[in-house]
Amino acid sequence: MRQPLIAGNWKMNGTRASAEALMRAVVEGVSGTVGKAEVALCVPFVFLELGERLLAGSAVHLGAQNVCSEPGGAYTGEIAATMLKEFGCRYVICGHSERREYYGETDELIAKKLVRVTESGMRPILCVGETLEQREQGFTQTVVASQIDAIIAANGIESFAQMEIAYEPVWAIGTGRTATPEQAQEVQSFIRARLAEHDKVIAEKIRILYGGSMKAGNAAELLAMPDIDGGLVGGASLVAEEFLAICRAGDASV
Numbered sequence: 001m002r003q004p005l006i007a008g009n010w011k012m013n014g015t016r017a018s019a020e021a022l023m024r025a026v027v028e029g030v031s032g033t034v035g036k037a038e039v040a041l042c043v044p045f046v047f048l049e050l051g052e053r054l055l056a057g058s059a060v061h062l063g064a065q066n067v068c069s070e071p072g073g074a075y076t077g078e079i080a081a082t083m084l085k086e087f088g089c090r091y092v093i094c095g096h097s098e099r100r101e102y103y104g105e106t107d108e109l110i111a112k113k114l115v116r117v118t119e120s121g122m123r124p125i126l127c128v129g130e131t132l133e134q135r136e137q138g139f140t141q142t143v144v145a146s147q148i149d150a151i152i153a154a155n156g157i158e159s160f161a162q163m164e165i166a167y168e169p170v171w172a173i174g175t176g177r178t179a180t181p182e183q184a185q186e187v188q189s190f191i192r193a194r195l196a197e198h199d200k201v202i203a204e205k206i207r208i209l210y211g212g213s214m215k216a217g218n219a220a221e222l223l224a225m226p227d228i229d230g231g232l233v234g235g236a237s238l239v240a241e242e243f244l245a246i247c248r249a250g251d252a253s254v
């Protein structure tokens with residue numbers, strides 16, 4: 001049985017005050033009601049120190065949303081994996097579709113980021129997913145397979161033993177349009193089967209999260225699917241009660 005992971009991706013949202021209030025509310029809510037699912041908050045870099053302090057000793061893990069592909073040095077504006085580790089991060093989102101689309105991140109660059117994260121003792125959450133156009137043209141599996149295969153080719157199948165995957169159909173992100181549980185399950189079981197062609201044990205163990213307008217209202221039915229092992233939650237993670245309801249759905253899915 002894979003322990004569900006519910007991870008909030010705050011993206012570029014919040015103020016110091018709202019970040020503090022949200023962290024406090026999630027810590028408090030999780031301590032009372034959640035236990036079986038693992039919970040994490042992936043916050044903007046500037047709130048990591050706050051997160052390190054406020055999440056310390058709680059059941060809520062800290063995560064970042066991006067990392068530099070290089071270990072350190074003259075890379076103005078970048079943040080190294082070792083820095084994230086120092087601030088108590090356990091997870092780092094890599095290859096989010098917003099990074100692929102707006103910042104030109106390629107599979108090759110993402111593969112390097114994954115190495116930086118794991119060699120620093122953290123776990124990447126590797127995001128994959130197709131655009132609406134690709135889905136409508138029938139290319140969903142081709143696109144997702146090529147994103148996964150690129151990482152296998154660069155880093156080896158063993159690297160998947162140290163990471164999580166998030167399937168995030170681009171057309172469902174921030175649109176309010178969620179993949180149906182069946183649509184998500186179909187792609188997520190495809191991802192697992194793709195990995196199993198290389199290593200059955202790793203494929204069976206890896207957690208594959210779903211991301212794309214996961215909310216309190218649809219989390220339970222998504223998490224009930226056999227290959228959906230958690231959620232990477234954007235908008236709904238910015239509202240404590242909404243996020244906590246998803247965490248409870250994660251608990252109930254065990």
Ligand code: 13P
Nearest residue numbers: 009173174212213234235
């Ligand atoms: P939304 O939940 O806002 O659709 O965002 C999903 C996402 O991109 C999580 O990484």
